[in-house]
Amino acid sequence: MIEIFPTTAAAAEAGAYGIARQLSDALKTRGRASLVATGGRSPGPVFDRLREAPHIDWARVVVTLSDERCTGQDDPACNAMGVRARLLTGAAAKAHFLPLWPAPEPAALAALLPFDAVMLGMGEDGHIASLIPGDPGLAAGLDPASPALTVSVPAGLGKPPLPRISLTLSALLQARAIFLLVAGEAKREMIAQAAAGGDLPVTALISQARVPVRVLWSPAHEG
Secondary structure (H helix, E strand, O other): OOOOOOHHHHHHHHHHHHHHHHHHHHHHHHOOEEEEEEEOOOOHHHHHHHOOOOOOOOOHHHEEEOOEOOOOOOOOOOOHHHHHHHHOOOOHHOEEOOOOOOOOOOOHHHHHEEEOOOEEEEOOOOOOOOOOOOOOOOOHOOOOOOOOEEEEEHHHHHHOOEEEEEEEHHHOOOOOOOOEEEEEHHHHHHHHHHHHHOOOHHHHHOOOOOOOOEEEEEEEOOO
16 A cells, blocks of 8 residues: 655655646546645655656646645745745646635635545644644544535644644545655554554545555655
């Protein structure tokens, strides 16, 4: 279930290639593509490679986020800032970007479904997107049958402990492929716990059979 790579660069190369293939196939068959990007440290090296991928007409790609901190768009804590800096440059600057904060119109987000590729990271507490242990609304966010595409997350959870908005698990599972990027021994152990049925948000993702999930692991972050 877990794909092991010797370096972050190797994992990023595999992730970028897989995501680029999903987008290219969507453009060929449907004339448009949608990508859910993620924040944190894991996606940066993937973004660097993905924006250089050949044969992607970025003008026909819409990019949104798995989750967002409810803060200003120029705040370093803002996930959108990292996506703009490392993915939406060069040829990829032609992509359309749909922020999660301020919250988009539900119809605008629904129009992207099913997502052609979803990128996710994972915290050392097993959270995915901003579906974080300790949130009173976590059960609703993890309900695979929920009609809601987003859920609000109160302040005081996660790092930094800002209020957030997150895609629900049911939204994330409306995808053609999911790429889960993890690095370090602590997170590898967390994946092992999830695979054994541990009570973690990530367990709900990797235990389902609706959508293929690639877990790409490397020993440590390198940039």
